Structure formats: C-alpha cells, structure tokens
Amino acid sequence: MYEIAIIGAGINGVSCAYELSKAGKKVALFDKGGVASGGSGAAGAFISPKFSKAGELKEILHTAFKYSMAYYEKEFPEHFIKSKLLHIAKDEKEDEVLRFYKEHTDLELLDVEKSEREIVCINAGIINAKALCSEMAKASELIKEEVSTLEYKNGVWHINENYTAKKIIIATGAYKQILAEPYIQLRGIWGHRIEIQTSTENPHSIHQFVSISPSKDGKLAIGATHNVHYHPETSSEPYDIQEGRDELLEKASATIKLESVKVIKDYMGLRSGSFDYMPLVGSLVLSQETLQNKSIHFQTKKPNFNEYSYYPNLTMINGSGGYGFVLAPYLAKILSEYILSDTEIPKGLQPARFFARWAKKLP
Numbered sequence: 001m002y003e004i005a006i007i008g009a010g011i012n013g014v015s016c017a018y019e020l021s022k023a024g025k026k027v028a029l030f031d032k033g034g035v036a037s038g039g040s041g042a043a044g045a046f047i048s049p050k051f052s053k054a055g056e057l058k059e060i061l062h063t064a065f066k067y068s069m070a071y072y073e074k075e076f077p078e079h080f081i082k083s084k085l086l087h088i089a090k091d092e093k094e095d096e097v098l099r100f101y102k103e104h105t106d107l108e109l110l111d112v113e114k115s116e117r118e119i120v121c122i123n124a125g126i127i128n129a130k131a132l133c134s135e136m137a138k139a140s141e142l143i144k145e146e147v148s149t150l151e152y153k154n155g156v157w158h159i160n161e162n163y164t165a166k167k168i169i170i171a172t173g174a175y176k177q178i179l180a181e182p183y184i185q186l187r188g189i190w191g192h193r194i195e196i197q198t199s200t201e202n203p204h205s206i207h208q209f210v211s212i213s214p215s216k217d218g219k220l221a222i223g224a225t226h227n228v229h230y231h232p233e234t235s236s237e238p239y240d241i242q243e244g245r246d247e248l249l250e251k252a253s254a255t256i257k258l259e260s261v262k263v264i265k266d267y268m269g270l271r272s273g274s275f276d277y278m279p280l281v282g283s284l285v286l287s288q289e290t291l292q293n294k295s296i297h298f299q300t301k302k303p304n305f306n307e308y309s310y311y312p313n314l315t316m317i318n319g320s321g322g323y324g325f326v327l328a329p330y331l332a333k334i335l336s337e338y339i340l341s342d343t344e345i346p347k348g349l350q351p352a353r354f355f356a357r358w359a360k361k362l363p
C-alpha cells in the first residue's frame with residue numbers, strides 16, 4: 001500500500017510528489033500518458049508574474065513568482081534558465097495597466113529602450129518543462145496507467161481495484177474528472193508551442209500577443225494557449241496543426257521580425273482554468289452528503305467550510321491556468337503542509353468555495 005497516490009504527473013502532481021517524497025513519504029504517481037504528457041509537456045514554461053493592476057490572482061502570482069524563482073534556482077538549476085523578460089503592452093488599455101504596474105511593483109525594473117508601446121522588463125526565468133517534471137518525479141514510483149475508479153473502503157483508497165493508498169491527490173488538469181462533483185468545473189484551453197529555426201537573434205523572453213523565448217543555437221520557441229474550441233477528449237475534428245503554426249508565426253511577427261523560419265517541432269496540450277481564475281488546492285466537498293445536513297445554511301454570504309462533509313484523505317490541486325510552472329512549487333508546499341501537518345489552506349484556494357457558490361444557487 002502507498003502512503004500517498006497522486007493521479008496526474010503534470011507539474012502540479014510531480015511538485016507534490018517531490019515535496020512529499022522529501023518528507024519521507026512513499027508516493028505513487030499515476031499518469032495515463034507518462035510524466036508531463038498533458039499541458040505541462042507543451043508549456044513554454046516561462047516563470048513570470050501577472051502584469052495587472054490588482055486582485056487576488058495578481059497577489060498570489062506575485063508571491064508564487066518570487067517563491068518559484070528562488071526554488072527552481074536552488075533545487076533544479078540545471079533545468080532553469082534565468083532570462084530577462086520583456087512584457088510589451090498589446091494596446092493602449094494595456095499601456096495604462098503596465099504604467100500602473102511599474103509605479104507600484106516591488107520587483108526590480110530593468111532599463112529598456114523607449115518604444116511606441118509600454119514595456120515592463122524584469123529578471124525572470126524559463127524552465128525546461130519535460131526534463132524538470134521527469135527529475136521531480138524520480139523519487140516516486142511511476143505507474144503509467146489511466147485511473148478510472150477510486151473507491152474508499154475500510155479506511156483505504158482503492159485505485160482501479162488493483163492498488164491501495166492511504167491518501168489521494170488528484171492532479172489531472174483539464175482532463176475528464178475522476179470524481180464527478182457538479183460544483184467542480186474546469187475550463188480546458190488548448191495551447192500550441194512551436195520550436196523554430198531562424199536566423200533572427202532574440203536575446204530575451206518576450207510576451208505580447210504570444211510568448212517568444214530567447215534564441216539559442218539558431219532556434220527559438222513561440223507559444224500560446226488560446227484555443228477554447230478544441231478539446232482532445234471531446235472534439236470530433238482533429239486539431240489543425242498548420243493553422244495553429246500560421247497563427248503563432250503571424251502573432252509573433254507583430255512583435256519581432258523573424259527571418260528564414262522553419263518549424264522544427266510542435267508541442268500541444270490542454271491547460272486548465274477555474275471560473276474565478278484562482279487555482280484549486282485542498283479537500284473536496286462531498287456535495288450530496290453535505291446538502292443533506294439540515295443544520296447548514298447554504299444561502300449565506302459567509303459560508304463556514306468546516307460544516308461541510310469531505311472525501312476522506314483526498315485532495316486536489318488544479319486550475320493553474322497559464323501559470324502552472326509559476327504556481328506549482330508554492331501550491332505544492334501549501335498542499336503538502338496541509339496533508340502532513342493540517343496547516344490551513346487559504347479559503348480563496350479551497351475547492352469548497354465553488355461548492356458554497358453552487359449550493360447557494362440551488363432552488
């Protein structure tokens with residue numbers, strides 16, 4: 001029997017596996033396609049903050065950005081490249097946001113040539129996504145298998161009727177949910193990244209209409225997650241790779257002039273976002289059982305999450321949007337501390353917030 005079974009070996013699953021293995025736990029990592037076979041394997045994996053004016057998401061990403069920059073540099077320097085990041089405004093509206101950002105941020109701002117559009121330039125980083133995920137997964141036992149059933153019997157979780165674990169972490173990204181709880185709804189957004197050969201030299205990471213990596217040995221990467229229509233599990237038509245390549249190249253060309261371009265590799269995957277854009281970290285509410293508890297008032301502005309019934313010894317980590325590699329080390333630390341020492345998870349991250357909103361709307 002495993003102490004902890006993690007389902008999904010994307011950056012969220014492997015970050016938890018790494019934290020918990022370091023704490024001496026026997027961890028099994030299940031993934032139907034292997035390590036980083038979902039969104040994580042497609043990511044450009046830029047480590048950057050959110051360049052917006054305010055809000056809960058900006059705050060957590062700011063904290064997570066600082067945390068993950070130091071974390072990757074210390075723990076995985078061989079898979080982490082420090083690079084200057086130029087975030088260029090797309091339009092006048094974003095010019096104003098970036099001016100505000102620059103006036104209020106505590107990050108060091110680097111000099112940059114004046115341009116028509118507002119630019120924020122900071123020290124940031126890029127991860128070698130697949131290599132990092134594989135390295136993080138090393139300390140766990142990897143089981144390449146789809147998990148289709150999870151059953152709790154006699155105080156133990158049974159996985160596909162073949163394996164048992166004391167605790168479960170669900171880290172399945174935007175793919176089909178294993179436990180169908182109606183209040184958990186995640187949006188899958190399809191992304192595409194291309195590696196190109198080009199004679200154009202680009203010294204920095206650039207984010208504007210798409211993300212462009214610095215060039216190395218005559219190659220650079222261009223990526224974006226923007227396709228809300230295609231889903232690998234539900235779409236009837238295959239994804240049009242050529243159309244995706246053309247769109248990425250056209251958008252990148254609006255920022256830098258790319259010469260002698262040849263696409264050499266495509267990476268594609270789904271990223272998963274929640275409906276309030278904040279990630280989901282923590283225990284899962286048993287909706288039917290909780291609704292039957294007549295002492296709970298669901299029509300309240302201040303729900304008490306402690307009143308709800310939860311799946312025993314089961315948590316989830318998901319909904320990182322376009323910032324999975326920025327958030328994962330920080331969220332994995334929060335989740336591991338909750339699992340190991342019962343340290344409280346901020347309410348704004350707990351999946352229970354979606355149950356509270358869903359239950360409030362019920363007739």
Ligand SMILES: Cc1cc2nc3c(=O)[nH]c(=O)nc-3n(C[C@H](O)[C@H](O)[C@H](O)COP(=O)(O)OP(=O)(O)OC[C@H]3O[C@@H](n4cnc5c(N)ncnc54)[C@H](O)[C@@H]3O)c2cc1C
Binds near residue numbers: 268270
């Ligand atoms: C093109 C692109 C560019 C991106 N760029 C960046 C970036 O620059 N910076 C950044 O921070 N983020 C970026 N992202 C977002 C980032 O990739 C995601 O936030 C992150 O990968 C989410 O990780 P995850 O572990 O939650 O999900 P995933 O990586 O999707 O992992 C989920 C895993 O669960 C497995 N799985 C699902 N269901 C089951 C099951 N029933 N049984 C077994 N296994 C199962 C899947 O096979 C998959 O491997 C980008 C995403 C894309 C697509």
